[in-house]
Amino acid sequence: MKGMQTRCAGQSVVVSAASLILCAVANGQGLLPAKTDHKETTPAEAAPGQLGPRVPRPVLALPDGQTKRLQALVIDVQGRAQWRPSNKAPWKNAKVNDLLDPGAGIRTGLRSSITMRVGKNATILVGRSTRLDLPQILQEGAVLRTRAAVRRGRADFKVDLVGLTNDFAVLTPTTTLAVRGTGFAVKWGGLEGVQIEALASNVIHAIEVRYLLTRLRYYLSGQAVSRESQPDPVEAALGKTVSRPIAGALSETELLAELQSQRAVDYSRIGLESTVALVASFEPPQMDEPDGMLPQGFLLAMLICDNFNEFFVAYQNVLDSELGFNSLFQVFQFSQLVDEIQAFCEQLEQFDGDPFQFILNQVTAFCDTYAQGAGHDTSHEVELCISLFHDLLDGFADDGL
Amino acid sequence: MRGLAMRSSVVPLVILLLASAGMTGCARTVLDSSAVDEWSGDEAELEYWEHLESQRVVTNHDALHGLLMLADGADPHETYEQRLADARERAWMAGEAAPGANESAAIGMMAVAACDILSVKGGLTMRLFGPSPRYCTRELIFMDILPQRTEHQSLSGLEFIDLVGRIEDRLAEESGSGKE
Structure with missing residues (x-):
């Protein structure tokens, strides 16, 4: 190694191996051979056939006088x-x-x-x-x-x-x-x-x-999806499969309170009175009440609960195609909705009140928070989210009753 | 006799000079206008600082605008009277006297505002009698925010920008978001 010609901090010197290492450590950089081809390289440039980026290289000099x-x-x-x-x-x-x-x-x-x-x-x-x-x-x-x-x-x-x-x-x-x-x-x-x-x-x-992280490129394969608002396909896949982990030091009670507050719907704020009234007056066609034994709300709730999986998979798909799940927050909110209605369906017989109204309230609250997660034209998003539920229920009622 | 006559002509001249010096020595510099007259909205903040930079003294109107922006992040007021009323409410100014809008601002008034913004409790006198221009100025000198000055002096525009920056740095340090 002795006598090897190198460049260190811009100076051509003849040094021993020990001083080469010292020079490299002191300058926080690698060793650069004295021979330069004046071609600029980017630090993350990978050679053909090489996996991953190469070790960052120093910037090269321009020809003298340039x-x-x-x-x-x-x-x-x-x-x-x-x-x-x-x-x-x-x-x-x-x-x-x-x-x-x-x-x-x-x-x-x-x-x-x-x-x-x-x-x-x-x-x-x-x-x-x-x-x-x-x-x-x-x-x-x-x-x-x-x-x-x-x-x-x-x-x-x-x-x-x-x-x-x-x-x-x-x-x-x-x-x-x-x-x-x-x-x-x-x-x-x-x-x-x-x-x-x-x-x-x-x-x-x-x-x-932080700046470099925003410049990351994502390579997609198979069913992976990358959107402008949610570029990381791993995050999207995680959200669709296991839902977002709940981080932080909130107790279960505090968390429930937090979720309840997130679901508080201010209809006047988003101009939804007419939509709510429309859905509330919903009457599925061709549905005959059997001798007045079961109220209509109970029948609608039963329709959803009996076809629970099919119904919510269809609702998720139609939401995804029409509005898209653009953030983990939205996916999380949807999984919470499904959990709540599933728990409700298991105790449907004991429910005192209008069960369909309960489901409708949950869906409306979900749509409100979901649209906030979309971050644009909130009232339109909420209306579309509720009307998709409405249409889906309509279709299920046509098929099932 | 000749010496006596000479003395009699010098004495009135000296008295006149002393009187004129005494009269002008207490007066504050007054500018034609303040930077905030033209650049007052939040959107004009950068223009306001830019124009203040070249002013030889900072006026009461400019000082109140800058200090209110520092305190609240925005200055919603439109006139000097509104800013003055807000400053009185915050106890930055005592008494009923209204200093002129384009009159040079006293360091004492700016120091009281700084004590309020930084929540400086001060020493025994300040704790007993509340913040005053004299003791707030001394507190800021002790905290290395102001160099050696007295409460009646004024600041140039560039000095005022520096003072506001130093107060902001201190706020950032105290809130834990300061630089390393």
């Missing part, structure tokens, strides 16, 4: 944050995945922040009430050159060692600070000028990981 303008990518926005491409351009609200060119200005309000991946080697968290400019983000050969100007407020800078030379400078109205490959926070204010503080590294790491 310059490349880099950009900043917004990876997180909290509260009010805006940016503009140049001093004379109008401000626009920042959102995740916005790309900022060199020369961009950023500003944030109270209780607000914006986080950006800047160029190939830095992450900047711009804190509350801050004005920050990014006059320069570029790569010149083996040098990553970045200038960030903090006009006021606070910004955290994390500069990674990626195998090239970092020329990262933070300008404030009174000082210029250079970062080689570490991190710190800079505060600049009218009262005491510049202040240097420790980097909020855990906050930045959490934001980076």
